[in-house]
Amino acid sequence: MKWHSLTISLARGKSFSQRKVRMNRRIKVAIIVVTLALVTGCGKKTEKANATRIAMPVTVSIAKIGDVKKTIAVSGRLEGEKDVYIAPEMPGTIAKLYAREGDRVKKGETLVEMKPENLEQVKAQYDNAKKTFDRMKSLLADGAISQQQYDGAKAGYQAAKAAYEQIKRNTKLTAPFSGIVVSRYFDENDMFAPGYKPGILRLAKIDKMRLTVRFGEMDFPKLQEGLKVIVSIDAYPDSTFTGKLIRLSPGADPLSGTFTGEIEIDNPHNLLTTGLYASGKVIYQEEDSVLTVPASALLPDSTIFILKDGTAHEHKAKVGMTDTDAIEILSGIQQGDTVVVDGNIGLRDGMTVKVEAVR
Structure with missing residues (x-):
């Protein structure tokens, strides 16, 4: 009986000790949880406070x-509204140059004079052919010659006239329009031969400039002639120029698949000239x-x-x-x-x- 009572007492003591250990563990866990919560809360408050304080x-x-504008970007090199090379149709020696780069000239003004090689000989041939033809006209009217003889004289006169006019046309080269000389490739007494260089001078009309550009097929449906274009020129970074799309090819290039467009740019003060690099924005939609x-x-x-x-x-x-x-x-x-x-x-x-x- 005593042994049994002792056993029960020991068991009850052991059970109480285990419950006490478990209780202590729960208290420790609770303390840890509360501490973490406090730390986390303070951290969030600190983070929010720092976010508010740090400027x-x-x-x-x-x-x-x-x-607000929707635009399509383009770029290229400027060309004159009109742009031609001044050159004779045949080889020859340059006798006189009347214009230099930067000179402004008027339509019909003589720009280049070539040495009149063979001019007198060709003129003499023309004069003789004309006299013969005039005589043949009278003889044909009198019935003194055949139609075939008359036709031969007429053909000879026309050939001599064409040769003479060609030499005259290529002796004094004039400006086909009013513009500015943008390039000069030869000096006086130089020999010019077609094909060696494109011309003796390059003449451009720059009251309005032209910019030839290309558009992708995805941009083509957005475009139409007359659209406004804002143009920037690298040489004038503080200025912008106004232009418009004046031509749009109806079909794509078979090799590149792109569409060609031509932009006309106002140049009232003649600041712009040929060869300048330009970038533009074609405005196809706008909210004002x-x-x-x-x-x-x-x-x-x-x-x-x-x-x-x-x-x-x-x-x-x-x-x-x-x-x-x-x-x-x-x-x-x-x-x-x-x-x-x-x-x-x-x-x-x-x-x-x-x-x-x-x-």
Whole structure:
């Protein structure tokens, strides 16, 4: 009996000790959980506080009324509205040059004079042929010669006349239109031969310039003659020029698959000349006088950050037409709002920002 009672007492003591150990373990676990929760909560509060305190550097712009354009980029080298090479039809020696590069000349003005080689001989042949032909006309009218003899005299006269006019035409070379001499390839007393160089001088009309460009097949349906073109010239980085699409080929080139277009550019002050590199934007769709912000302000999910009192505020905007530079705002942003256009990636609502530049 005593042994049995002792056994029961030991068992009860052991059970109590085990329960006490388990209780201690639960208390320790609870303490750890509470501690982690407090640490995590403080960390979140600290992170939020830091996000609010750290001033993110940003660039901003003002939402304003403007235009949004959809464009197609083109580029090429400028040519004159008219562009020709001044050259004789036959070889010869240059006797006199009356124009140099940069000279402005009028239509009909003599630009080049070639040495009149064989001119006197050819003129004498022409004069003799003309006298013979005139005599043959009288003899034919009197019935003194046959029609065949008359035809032979006529053919000889026409050949002599063509030879004489060709030499005259190629002795004094005149300007076919008013323009500017853009290139000079020879000097006086040089020998010119067709095929060696395209001409002695190059004459261009530059009141309006031409830019020949190519369009891809995906752009072709968007185009039509008369579209406005904004042109930039590398030589004049602070200026833009206005042009229009005046010609568009109806069919694609069989080798390249592209369509050729010709752009006419106004050049009222004659700043532009042939050979300058030009890049342009053909405007095929445009919205005028709409609320706009720079395209870089728009983030995924139509998010735009507005700056108020040094704090970034996230807004959802409804956008309309977009181009590479600007987007149309239909709602969600007001005219005059300050929007973040650079430094907005990674920005969060409520963050403190520092404006480093205004665009």
